[in-house]
Amino acid sequence: MTSIDRTSLAVLLDRMIPGDADFPPPSRIELADAMVTHERFGAMAEAMIAALPADFSTRPKEAQIAVVESVEREKAAVFDPFVVALYSLYYVHPTVLAAVERASGYAARAPQPEGYALKRFDPAIVAVPASRGPQYRDAGTGSSS
Amino acid sequence: MTDAIDDVVIVGAGASGAAVAWRLARAGLKVTCLEQGDWVRYDEVPSFRTDWEVARQTSHHPNPNVRRNPVDYPVDDSEAAIKPFLYNAVGGSTILWGAHFPRFRPSDFRVKTLDGVGDDWPISYEDLAPYYEENDRMMGVSGLAGDPGNPPRLARQMPPVPLGRGAEKMAGAFDRLGWHWWPCDVAINSQPYGEGRGGCNNCGPCDLGCPSGARSSSDVTYWPQAIGAGAKLITGARAFEVETDSEGRATGVAYYDRDGAAQRHRAHVVILAANGLGTARLMLLSQSKRFPNGIANDTDLVGRRLMHHPTGMVTGTFDEAVDGYAGPFAVSILCQHFYETDAARGFVRGYQMQLVRSNGPVGTAVGGYLPRVPWGEGHHETFRNTFARTASLTVTTEDLPRLDNRVTLSDSLRDAWGIPAPKMTYSLDQNTKEMIEHGIKSATRAFNEAGAVAVTAERLVVNAGFHLLGTACMGSDADASVVDGDCRAHSVPNLLVVDGSVFTTSAALNPTPTIQAVALRAADRLLAARRGVEVAA
Numbered sequence: 100m101t102s103i104d105r106t107s108l109a110v111l112l113d114r115m116i117p118g119d120a121d122f123p124p125p126s127r128i129e130l131a132d133a134m135v136t137h138e139r140f141g142a143m144a145e146a147m148i149a150a151l152p153a154d155f156s157t158r159p160k161e162a163q164i165a166v167v168e169s170v171e172r173e174k175a176a177v178f179d180p181f182v183v184a185l186y187s188l189y190y191v192h193p194t195v196l197a198a199v200e201r202a203s204g205y206a207a208r209a210p211q212p213e214g215y216a217l218k219r220f221d222p223a224i225v226a227v228p229a230s231r232g233p234q235y236r237d238a239g240t241g242s243s244s
Numbered sequence: 245m246t247d248a249i250d251d252v253v254i255v256g257a258g259a260s261g262a263a264v265a266w267r268l269a270r271a272g273l274k275v276t277c278l279e280q281g282d283w284v285r286y287d288e289v290p291s292f293r294t295d296w297e298v299a300r301q302t303s304h305h306p307n308p309n310v311r312r313n314p315v316d317y318p319v320d321d322s323e324a325a326i327k328p329f330l331y332n333a334v335g336g337s338t339i340l341w342g343a344h345f346p347r348f349r350p351s352d353f354r355v356k357t358l359d360g361v362g363d364d365w366p367i368s369y370e371d372l373a374p375y376y377e378e379n380d381r382m383m384g385v386s387g388l389a390g391d392p393g394n395p396p397r398l399a400r401q402m403p404p405v406p407l408g409r410g411a412e413k414m415a416g417a418f419d420r421l422g423w424h425w426w427p428c429d430v431a432i433n434s435q436p437y438g439e440g441r442g443g444c445n446n447c448g449p450c451d452l453g454c455p456s457g458a459r460s461s462s463d464v465t466y467w468p469q470a471i472g473a474g475a476k477l478i479t480g481a482r483a484f485e486v487e488t489d490s491e492g493r494a495t496g497v498a499y500y501d502r503d504g505a506a507q508r509h510r511a512h513v514v515i516l517a518a519n520g521l522g523t524a525r526l527m528l529l530s531q532s533k534r535f536p537n538g539i540a541n542d543t544d545l546v547g548r549r550l551m552h553h554p555t556g557m558v559t560g561t562f563d564e565a566v567d568g569y570a571g572p573f574a575v576s577i578l579c580q581h582f583y584e585t586d587a588a589r590g591f592v593r594g595y596q597m598q599l600v601r602s603n604g605p606v607g608t609a610v611g612g613y614l615p616r617v618p619w620g621e622g623h624h625e626t627f628r629n630t631f632a633r634t635a636s637l638t639v640t641t642e643d644l645p646r647l648d649n650r651v652t653l654s655d656s657l658r659d660a661w662g663i664p665a666p667k668m669t670y671s672l673d674q675n676t677k678e679m680i681e682h683g684i685k686s687a688t689r690a691f692n693e694a695g696a697v698a699v700t701a702e703r704l705v706v707n708a709g710f711h712l713l714g715t716a717c718m719g720s721d722a723d724a725s726v727v728d729g730d731c732r733a734h735s736v737p738n739l740l741v742v743d744g745s746v747f748t749t750s751a752a753l754n755p756t757p758t759i760q761a762v763a764l765r766a767a768d769r770l771l772a773a774r775r776g777v778e779v780a781a
Contacts (some may be wrong), residue, residue, distance in 0.1 A: 114620070115623075117620070117621055117624075147377065163622065182619065184301075185619075186609040187302075187606050187610065190604075190606040190607060191295040191296075192433075195605075196605070201563065202628055202631075203628075203632045204565065204632075209292050209293045210296060210446075210449055211289070211291040211447050212265045212447070213447075214446050214449070218410060219406055220403055220406055222388065226414065229419075233392050234424050234504075234580070234581075235350065235351065236350070237350075238358065238368070238369065239659035240354065
């Protein structure tokens with residue numbers, strides 16, 4: 100991928116996930132570099148860049164958005180895997196996970212080995228359904244309701 | 245080629261292959277199993293990493309066409325409305341399953357008699373009941389006795405897994421609506437159970453492999469005991485033909501080893517356990533003068549009657565966190581209120597609604613239960629309003645068998661060793677579509693009752709081909725089925741099929757307990773009839 104293509108990719112990523120007060124734009128966490136060097140996702144970035152006009156990065160913002168909408172509409176086979184690649188890399192970045200934790204309480208760590216504490220099952224919750232009679236159908240083979 | 249001769253050679257080390265290997269080895273038979281994949285290394289599973297959700301989209305994706313690992317075979321799904329989900333490893337697809345473990349209902353085996361559709365199974369719920377029990381003990385089941393929706397049975401080995409806040413909301417809604425619900429039976433340890441298997445710590449992504457062994461899979465349940473009883477397991481073995489003699493009796497299995505060298509494993513009995521896709525593929529590949537269209541395929545039924553569980557997905561978003569990323573992702577509670585046929589609904593048979601939890605950040609953003617979070621200016625707001633605040637109900641329907649839904653050999657696609665890939669041709673019928681629509685209305689009503697602030701429906705989950713059933717169907721009539729009630733091929737006396745291929749109908753429930761119970765019963769029937777089984781000279 101040329102340096103021009105990398106510039107286009109970085110601009111594209113920021114158009115697709117603009118930063119806000121909580122979440123960084125992809126350019127701040129160097130997501131374009133992570134994507135082009137990724138074993139699986141690099142090819143998706145290449146395909147997406149190939150679907151964009153060469154002057155994408157220098158077009159006005161509204162025109163860039165229109166281009167992306169067009170690719171989404173007309174080249175789903177390129178666009179859909181690219182979005183999976185973008186969202187996958189963005190939402191596992193430590194900076195973004197930290198933002199998710201601040202916003203939701205979700206722990207910015209791996210699921211294992213700690214797991215999560217949940218309230219144990221309380222049998223009292225089935226009082227209503229347990230009070231009903233059998234609700235399965237007589238099959239005529241020995242187990243009948 | 246080598247010339248080992250065993251009593252039994254099994255193809256596939258997943259749910260059914262493991263069960264049948266254990267049973268036969270324990271009875272003293274010389275058993276070898278050929279498995280295309282390898283053992284899973286649980287110290288390397290992605291859930292130990294913060295980028296675990298990338299693995300879900302790549303190396304651990306359930307679709308082999310996306311995953312593209314070296315041990316996988318591709319699937320031609322160009323004409324399939326539902327895409328294939330399966331895994332190649334010791335343990336098979338139990339490596340990535342959600343471990344929902346319901347039994348079929350008695351009526352599921354009698355759909356022709358009761359509803360005039362499909363076919364009756366040649367065996368009944370009562371025939372399988374003791375094997376369900378034995379399989380529960382081997383796999384380990386957490387659940388609760390007393391479900392009014394199913395016949396009485398022995399207590400489960402462990403109490404239910406935690407329900408979570410989403411399920412508690414939905415349970416209350418079901419109660420107010422007067423609908424059936426019950427905690428799911430799950431093959432997940434709610435407390436330590438089995439040799440070296442710990443209790444679930446609610447980490448969430450069961451589908452990435454469970455490092456504590458709490459989430460059951462046949463590599464940590466059946467296989468250690470099967471090997472202890474003398475069964476031999478050969479990994480990296482890519483079967484490409486069931487070989488036969490001039491009389492059409494099975495003589496063994498030809499396979500490529502991990503170096504690509506052709507090998508032959510001879511045995512008196514051949515058992516296929518490679519799932520509804522892989523088994524049909526191997527049978528169709530096994531052409532001979534006696535069986536020019538594939539082994540045991542005189543009736544042209546091998547590969548036909550492919551059934552999935554076509555699934556709609558309804559997701560409710562709440563105005564508070566329900567933390568659905570915590571807890572086993574696929575299981576909490578189950579509603580079977582619409583399971584049996586009711587003529588007033590405008591379709592035959594029925595559906596289950598299974599409450600699944602939610603996703604991590606990536607899964608939320610890329611969509612699945614909900615549509616993909618839109619890119620652009622509103623992206624973060626949508627994400628914030630969604631993440632950790634949703635729960636979803638599957639609308640899992642009974643798929644009735646149709647001859648046009650089938651597995652064939654692909655003309656254009658081959659695996660890494662040049663073996664033709666299986667091709668799935670599959671579409672939904674009107675009955676199924678109407679069932680899904682009804683289910684979406686039901687689930688929407690339940691979420692509204694539970695107080696959801698938004699409800700979204702996906703009419704068909706395309707990436708849901710995890711139950712591959714019916715492609716070598718069981719029946720009493722040799723002209724209308726491939727195997728008999730004991731899983732023996734009508735036209736090849738020493739060939740058994742023991743995976744989901746043999747399902748006569750699909751029910752509307754997750755099939756693994758029934759697959760394994762059928763396999764255990766087939767093993768017992770083989771042992772009982774062994775002296776009378778006609779084998780190759």
